Amino acid sequence: MSPLPLQGRHALVTGAGRGIGAAIAQALAQAGARLTLLGRQRAALEAQAARLPAQTHLETCDITDPAQVERAFQGALAALGPVTILVNNAGQVESQPFGQTTLTLWQRMLEVNLTGAFLCTQAALPGMLEVGWGRIVNVASTAGLRGYPYVSAYCAAKHGLVGLTRALALELARKNITVNAVCPGYTQTELLEASLAQIAQRTGRSQAEARTLLTQANPQGRLVEPAEVAQAVLWLCLPGSAALTGQAIAIAGGEVM
Structure with a gap:
């Protein structure tokens, strides 16, 4: 395998300022990708960019806002060209017993964990189709594969993200674009x-x-380490992973099989 198998590819990672997103950005950069780091906090993105190669672009964006998503992806396109690797990592979890789960909490979990991925994917997909190559990786959760008490809204959103992954993988199966989920x-x-x-x-x-x-x-x-999730994401983005699509891969030490 080439030491820089993603050289020339433009990867955009949402929620890239810390945690799993920061680890994913690091792994993709080490494989040669040019990076757009997207998140809500500019300072966190700048701190992460300082640890990455020079070709790193930053976009401050709330992924639940369609106008902000459109602006951010236009900025990424102008800076580094079409996004051919999209990692929908941004997410949020809040816990409440079901009887105390308000409609506001329910909608917030769906917007951040599912609708945001939908908006970012719609923004990135035209460029992938134009180039004729793409990788979409959704960072879901084991909560997208099984149930957990007191996080019904989060579980519903992450199950929806896995469903979106599988449906879109079939739509794009003959377009040289793969769509997968990792489920930490x-x-x-x-x-x-x-x-x-x-x-x-x-x-x-x-x-x-x-x-x-x-x-x-x-x-x-x-506990799982962010770097372990990042390595799985990197693997799904490599040229040799073209036959992997529509998968939801648990990274959980055997919790889900």
Whole structure:
């Protein structure tokens, strides 16, 4: 395999300023891709860009806003050419018992975790079709493959993202564009730390006890590392992965099989 198998490819990663998104950007850059980092916080994007090669473009964007998405993708196109690798990573989780899940929370989970991926994919797809090559990777969750209590809205959104992945993979199967999802289990990120604090507050347990509860769900007895998710995403973006499409790959130490 070439040491830079993605050289010349323009990859756009949403939610790229931290956690899994930052790790994905690093992996794609090391494979030679030119990067557009997209996120809501400019400072986080700038900090991440400082650790990447020179050909890195930044776009501040709320992926739930169609006008902002259109502007961001036009900016990325002008800076680095058509996006041929899209990683829909941006996401958010909030937990509530179903009876306390408000319509506002429900809609917010759908907008951030599903509608945002829909808008970004629609914005990127014309360029991929024009070039005749593309990779779309949706960062879903094991919550897109099974149920978890107290996160019904999040589970619904991530199941929807897996469904979108499979439907679009079939539409594009003869267009030299693959569409896949990676489904991480509990991953060591800032988002997880916030969830641990929320669990501790609501259950009366310590954060250490809450962490133990989550690691017990993983047969390997540990949390997933962002770099492990990033390596799976990179693999799906490589030229040699052309036969892989419509898949939802669990990265969870055997939690989901």
